[in-house]
Amino acid sequence: MTSAPIVPGPVTVRVPAKVNLELLVGPRRDDGYHSLSSVYQALSLYDDVTVGEADEWGVSVSGTLAEGVPTDDDNIALRAARLVADRYDGEPVHVSIRKGIPVAGGMAGGSADAAATLVALDHLWDLGLDREELEEMAAELGSDVPFLVAGGTAMGSGRGEMLAPVLTRGTFHWVLALAEGGLSTPAVYAECDRLREGTDVPEPVATPALMAALRTGDPHELAPQLVNDLQDAAISLRPDLGEVLSDGMEFGALGGVVSGSGPTIAFLVEGTEAGIDLAVALTASGAVRDVRRASGPVHGAHVIHHRVD
Template identity: 50%
Template sequence: MGRSTVRAKAPGKINVHLGVGAIQDDGYHDVATAYQAVSLYEIVEASEASDFSVRFSGPIPHDQLSTGADNLAIRAAMALARRGRVSGGVALSIEKHVPIAGGMGGGSADAAATLVACDELWGLHLGRDALVEIARELGADVPFALAGGTAVGTGRGDQLTPALARGQFHWVLAIADAGLSTPDVYRALDEHRALHAADIAPAHDVPTVDARVLQALRAGDASMLAEVLQNDLQAPALRLMPRLAGTLELGERSGALAGIVSGSGPTVAFLCDSLESAIELQVTLSASQVLALKVTGPVPGARLID
């Protein structure tokens, strides 16, 4: 065994591009996404225990989160224990900062930080490749929460290719007061595509990331990136939560280069051209009773702390 208590953190993410393929026979979709990890972290403390448990704290309301075996962090710890043939358990304490059901991968960040913390706690030292293998079994966004930085995700989003991003991008997150179910948003997308099949181009079976997105990231050019932000799930998210349209309009009217719903929403990410404009936008949104957080990206993935 390693130390008796270990702490780790993992970042939330923004999808600066999210293309969703046609629905497949198994009900799933292939995606092509450009992820950017941002400076909003989940913090996991793992302590030696005889069984597996999790409790939550932090500024994000967490009363509705499961603390049972279906919780993603518990599943991550159990999967790692099986892989490492660990006989004991772990007590997890998670400080929540990433919105729940907000399209920013908070649960995936919990799982990634748990893998890193428990790997150290149990003295396994399996290495990143082994942790990524476990992460892919847990969920599409978990491998990226491990890796961080900027990456292209294909397949279910879990097949990662690192992408070069120069400099720092400044974002302001508008946090909704309720979450959206990812399956509900995908279902709304499929229904819209079926209803308007005669009027819109059919979805590609295998989507790709717009090359202009990768060019903008490589150049570190926020204005260029703002022109090509895209999310196929934004329209269904807006249909399920119409008030997001007002948030998008307010942010773009108040100095943002562009706004985009992150992932399946409902968090709206506004891209700004500088730290100063991000601060100004955060103040403006806050004055309009919108919970707004200023973050930067890209940042590293899951890491030990302390």
């Protein structure tokens, strides 16, 4: 008697968003990138990415936040799939993305989908990739992609892709204020360069006080350490963000910072109760498009379902 061949069914990977607790932007390098010192934290706001074998390459996107995500070769998840296929002789796949991470919000949603696709294909094709191989392909796809594979809390240097884990204690609670529209990351960097023209910009180095605050697990210690060198540029392009920041602080946040290149603003709060209160107040103010609560650190891209028929 012959048994039916085992067909690897689609793999679903859950991947978090990130917030930058500290984003220090150094001088513009010759290759056009800026040297960065970034302390990332992975937050419990997720995209679910399902990758399965298909007759042709494709990508589809669902969820209330799906608007603005390309469904052609511009989608970074599809680029990730093709990269792995080129290296390991893979056949076409279809990538289905359920968006829970705001698009163009400074929370690395696209990078997250790329990270999830790498992890999904590692399982689907049973590649047995080690951490180094995954991180190397991730870095090729984008500066934030390696962190979304790793998760937790980490320090990134170079373009942000050279990672070192950071020791933290406990769980931090966040309220994310989502703004109308998005901000283009290159436009925010260009505005940052314009605002700093003529000033001497030092090489960025992570702040020891931030590391110490993370080790205490105390949000009161962490709040004053939140910093983002792109914040002035984001507010210069979107002055309404300055108002949302001051509203959030007035409504009881311990600290607030523009996430990455914006326009999402991340507010640190004392705990779950305080998070609910702030979310209600921000929603009632009408100054934001939507509000989400999240906590961190959480794990990076991880398989949540693998059907084998």
